[in-house]
């Protein structure tokens with residue numbers, strides 16, 4: 069190519085990438101129709117049009133580039149894909165678009181891990197949701213909760229789903245094998261019951277019914293009443309497991325035995341439903357009496373409120389949060405070394421051997437997120453930290469924590485663990501973290517499961533670079 073032609077080609081590329089960064093769909097489309105080879109070309113630092121559109125949140129343009137068949141597995145010079153960039157900037161709707169399977173892709177290509185120009189390995193994205201337990205497949209319709217007639221009619225709806233919980237464990241069944249299109253982590257499904265199948269259980273003393281919401285998707289034309297399907301959770305503590313299991317006509321039905329293990333085997337959608345149901349039922353099981361005066365309290369608002377039976381109780385006046393389900397905020401933080409190339413991870417005595425995770429702790433009354441991060445890191449590791457950035461959150465229904473995930477930078481590096489809660493803490497290099505996330509013989513330690521926010525914070529940090 070002659071010098072003049074090269075300059076013109078570079079100028080065209082620059083115009084194309086600028087148009088992508090600005091979300092100018094018309095210009096991108098017209099440039100592509102004249103020069104289709106622009107589609108996967110990269111500019112400075114290896115950024116393609118898809119990455120720039122993903123960076124700036126241009127959903128329509130990302131969709132159009134994918135329809136043109138652009139390569140979403142390309143990596144920039146910092147080993148980031150368009151997905152990594154979209155995730156970093158919080159464009160979840162674009163992440164979902166980028167995760168859709170590409171029907172034109174050669175099936176053999178799916179198993180190969182993309183490799184950057186520098187030969188670095190890319191950690192493929194796994195989850196379309198922000199974090200496990202945070203999917204919201206149901207519209208909670210909180211305004212409908214006080215309307216008892218409406219709730220009763222939805223409970224009896226022909227499509228209605230009722231989930232059974234025994235002492236906070238949902239009835240579930242193990243899958244016989246992976247179904248097409250599902251990841252290997254989805255090993256269990258919730259058992260679903262109709263109103264008729266469990267009608268008698270609703271009357272049992274101590275049973276608690278919670279309205280969870282209605283499905284967001286439109287009802288199928290075959291739906292008898294044309295209403296979206298409603299979901300309820302029924303908590304039963306006094307019945308025997310055997311009696312309840314007899315009602316299931318599905319093979320391999322059982323109640324979750326270990327919440328920390330079994331609840332992580334559900335699909336993202338079902339985990340989202342369980343996050344709400346388990347937390348609300350856990351609150352009912354611990355707050356059967358008014359925490360203000362000790363009288364018996366009754367369930368109201370479709371399972372989302374408890375009111376004191378004593379009319380004289382002050383909980384009936386003013387705002388009383390004791391009447392509503394509780395959520396306990398917890399900070400969880402990845403502490404980055406001042407040299408930016410290492411992170412601090414700790415081990416609790418109860419962890420499986422070899423596992424290290426992010427430090428975490430409950431927020432105390434009168435404390436902001438930043439102060440809680442600084443205090444918990446100092447208490448547990450002796451390290452002092454400065455700036456704090458919020459990354460993402462996760463409902464953690466064991467029983468009702470809200471994990472607030474942060475990154476923070478250390479001001480000191482000497483470790484002095486409290487020995488009470490943390491038995492060991494250590495700085496790990498970026499390479500050790502990447503190797504451990506990928507697993508295999510080079511792993512320096514075991515990372516927490518991918519469903520935990522601690523795992524997501526580690527992934528987030530490995531994807532970070534000044535190039536973003």
Ligand SMILES: NC(=O)C1=CN([C@@H]2O[C@H](COP(=O)(O)OP(=O)(O)OC[C@H]3O[C@@H](n4cnc5c(N)ncnc54)[C@H](O)[C@@H]3O)[C@@H](O)[C@H]2O)C=CC1
Pocket residue numbers: 396398400425427428429430444462464466469471489516520521522523
């Ligand atoms: N999803 C994830 O990746 C992770 C989730 N977690 C969850 O975060 C929670 C808090 O983390 P920890 O390090 O244990 O907190 P922590 O460092 O504050 O220590 C726990 C102690 O705090 C006290 N405490 C203060 N407020 C409390 C409250 N509202 N409920 C219960 N105890 C309270 C208790 O004495 C308890 O033993 C844990 O329950 C754990 O389930 C913790 C780490 C990772």
Ligand SMILES: [Mg+2]
Pocket residue numbers: 427428429430444448489
């Ligand atoms: Mg802690």
Ligand SMILES: [Mg+2]
Pocket residue numbers: 428429430444447448489
């Ligand atoms: Mg602590």
Ligand SMILES: [Mg+2]
Pocket residue numbers: 429430444
């Ligand atoms: Mg604490």
Ligand SMILES: [Zn+2]
Pocket residue numbers: 358359360361362363376377378381382383
């Ligand atoms: Zn009371």
